Amino acid sequence: MTGEDAGEELRAYxxxxxxxSIPVRRPARLLLLDRVARAFEPGVRYTEARVNEVIGVxxxxxxxxxxxxxxxxxxxxDRVHYWRCGGTVDL
Known part of the structure; x- marks a missing residue:
């Protein structure tokens, strides 16, 4: 799915x-979660408080x-940190 197609799919949410709202259908939900995941830098460890701040946006x-x-x-x-381990990466 192209970025434009993904944008159309997510417009309803x-x-x-x-x-x-969070999509019930898994493909749309994965697109939405991928968009949120891109706010996290790969290789960086985040506290839960920082994760909550980023998601809160x-x-x-x-x-x-x-x-x-x-x-x-x-x-x-783990017990202390979160880190990005999946999703697409903007180049």
């Missing part, structure tokens, strides 16, 4: 740069997005 439902990012393999975490 994003208004004025903020996520209004996209949506008020921070726990659902954080859980989705982890469950779908975009972020990994």
């Amino acid at each position: 994003i208004r004025e740069g903020r996520i209004t 996209f949506s008020a439902d921070v726990p659902a997005l954080r859980r989705g990012l982890v469950d779908e393999g975009f972020l990994e975490h």
Whole structure:
């Protein structure tokens, strides 16, 4: 799917740069999560507080997005840090 196609697909879930709802259909949900994951720099470790700040820019439902990012393999975490482990990378 091209970037333009992805934008069209996500238009129903994003208004004025903020996520209004999380898609039920997995392909659309993965596109949305990938867009959020791109806000995290590969190779950088983040505290949970910082992850929450970054996700909070996209949506008020921070726990659902954080859980989705982890469950779908975009972020990994240990007891102290989160780090990006999946998704597309802007060149």
